[in-house]
Amino acid sequence: MELFNLKDPSEQVNFAQAVKQGLGKQQGLFFPKTIPSIDDVDALLAKPFNERSAEILGLLLGDEVDADTVSGMVNNAFQFPAPLAKVSENIYSLELFHGPTLAFxxxxxxxxxxxxxxxxxxxxxxxxxxxxxxxxxxxxxxxxxxxxxxxxxxxxxxxxxxxxxxxxxxxxxxxxxxxxxxxxxxxxxxxxxxxxxxxxxxxxxxxxxxxxNISRLLAQVCYYFEAIAQLPVGDRAKAVISVPSGNFGNLTAAMIAKTMGLPIKRFIASTNVNDTVPRYLETGEWSPNPTVATLSNAMDVSAPNNWPRIEALFEFDYLDKALLSGDRVDEEYTQIAVKKLNELGYVSEPHAGVAYKALSRSIEDDEVGIFLGTAHPAKFKESVENILGTPVALPKELADCAxxxxxxxxxxxxxxxxxxxxxxxxx
CATH class of the missing domain: 3.40.50.1100 (Rossmann fold)
Incomplete structure (x- = not known):
């Protein structure tokens, strides 16, 4: 896999070097020289999660890492599921919090x-x-x-x-x-x-x-394929993905998946009041404000590091900028969203609440929505209990360290x- 530095394109490295180095010169991000496309997406989506993930990552890495090594790394890393939970008639949550630290x-x-x-x-x-x-x-x-x-x-x-x-x-x-x-x-x-x-x-x-770090980004591409694989075949091309966004790595991964051929209709960059990107998408002006503390604290980022990679996807004509919209969800509507999800029988937390609210504002009747559940609600026990007025039990992972x-x-x-x-x- 060949990558180059977005700030200094003359700096070119392979995948192993990019992983070990992290950042390029002038604090530049590494970006793939080419993003491969998948010939038969339906056949790939029919495979089990780890087998499919190894194939996706093998395609991205090219001949730099042999297939057995990639498969071993995937099997050692992905030892937990990413289930798609139905929340309402046409809206699902992609639950990414079943790993050891209960987060995507x-x-x-x-x-x-x-x-x-x-x-x-x-x-x-x-x-x-x-x-x-x-x-x-x-x-x-x-x-x-x-x-x-x-x-x-x-x-x-x-x-x-x-x-x-x-x-x-x-x-x-x-x-x-x-x-x-x-x-x-x-x-x-x-x-x-x-x-x-x-x-x-x-x-x-x-x-x-x-x-x-490019390795983290590429790994995250895999669970978007897992999300679409769990939808009925007829709904896959209707999928709207709402990503709760802070540093924008998660959304970047989703858009790389789309570039590779995953049938996603469009994306929503869902932020809290730290809304640099939604304002930029609306006005064309990049103007970060001072960061404000919110209930969805993992998204309290005003200068997202990964945004240049999304800009590169547009600049190099991998994706049409019209596929991405942004939405800002304030504290009041975050709490309303968590309450609404609870009324639907789904206990969630503020980050997913932001993504769900932005999705519910945007989704059309002929679309299927997926919002990301990026963390277990117990990781935000105090906030969720204050919003819902009911106790949230601690899973073993949290109880053991409390x-x-x-x-x-x-x-x-x-x-x-x-x-x-x-x-x-x-x-």
């Missing part, structure tokens, strides 16, 4: 861990990533205990749920968690600045596990503080 990011993080274990041999690596909620847990659990890999996870102080924090800040060992006195955008900026610092980048063999001690250190949002911490802890 388990798919990408576990596949990335498999890739690095395969490509890095005995080379020491430091994974540095920022999280607005679910990435931290998925990355921590995917890499926990792996030889020669240290993980540093940055998260905004007071801006993730207590149970989200417990799930990844209690592991210890090779997992180092850092509470930053700033918002998620400040955490992302620290990650980017670290890649520009030679002492950290080269001295600690730096990599990133955010959705900017009383553990937080092991994080706190720093201010300056790069100097992060650099000092990393060199002291890992140098």
């Amino acid at each position: 990011k388990d798919f990408g993080a576990r596949f990335m861990a498999q890739c690095l274990s395969t490509f890095s041999k005995d080379e020491k690596i430091t994974i540095l990533t920022a999280t607005s909620g679910d990435t931290g847990a998925a990355v921590a659990h995917a890499f926990y205990g792996l030889d020669n890999i240290n993980v540093v996870i940055l998260y905004p102080k007071g801006m993730i749920s207590p149970l989200q924090e417990k799930l990844f800040c209690t592991l210890g060992g090779n997992i180092h968690t850092v509470e930053v006195e700033g918002d998620f955008d400040a955490c992302q900026a620290l990650v980017k600045n670290s890649f520009d610092d030679t002492d950290i980048r080269e001295g600690l063999h730096l990599n990133s596990a955010n959705s900017i 009383n553990k001690t937080i092991l994080s250190e706190t720093i201010d949002s300056s790069f100097e503080s992060l650099k000092a911490y990393m060199l002291k802890t890992l140098g």
Whole structure:
């Protein structure tokens, strides 16, 4: 697989190098030189999830990784289902929260861990990533205990749920968690600045596990095929996908799936009040506002890192920009959506509530809607209980860590503080 840097197209790498390097020069994102198309989509959709996923990823990676290796990585990473739950007559939820950390990011993080274990041999690596909620847990659990890999996870102080924090800040060992006195955008900026610092980048063999890493992105392509495979054949071309969007990796993956030939009619970029992209799609002006804390905290992102990849899909004529619309769902309507889903017999949480509300505003009578359930409602236990007025039981994954001690250190949002911490802890 050949990829190039969107900011410096002269920088070209293969898949293994892109996975190990994370970002390109000038903090540029890697993007495939070509995106393959699938000859017989219906035949592919008839296959089991893991077999189909290995075929999709094998097609994307080309001859760089042999089929048996890809199949092994997929089987080690995807050990849980992605069921499509019917919510109403023409609306479904794609449940992506059946992995070990109860969030969609388990798919990408576990596949990335498999890739690095395969490509890095005995080379020491430091994974540095920022999280607005679910990435931290998925990355921590995917890499926990792996030889020669240290993980540093940055998260905004007071801006993730207590149970989200417990799930990844209690592991210890090779997992180092850092509470930053700033918002998620400040955490992302620290990650980017670290890649520009030679002492950290080269001295600690730096990599990133955010959705900017191409391995995570490609893994997420697979569950969109799984979603469409579970629809009746006659409904597949009618599918409208509503993606709760923060850093926009998930939507990018959906649009790559469409580029490969998956029959999706159109997409909705569903955001909370941090609505940079919906405003951009409407006005053509890119104007991020200061990030606002919301109930759907994993989407509290005003400067989404993956947006240049979506722009590239349009620029290189893979997709028509008309296939994408945006919608902003405020706090009041988020709560109304969670209540409405509950009335329909479906207990959900604020992120899915945003996607469901945007979908319900947009869907036409001749369309079939799929919104993404990106996290288990128990991960947002306090918010969901406050909205619904009924208790939410903790699944075993959360109950097991609820009383553990937080092991994080706190720093201010300056790069100097992060650099000092990393060199002291890992140098």
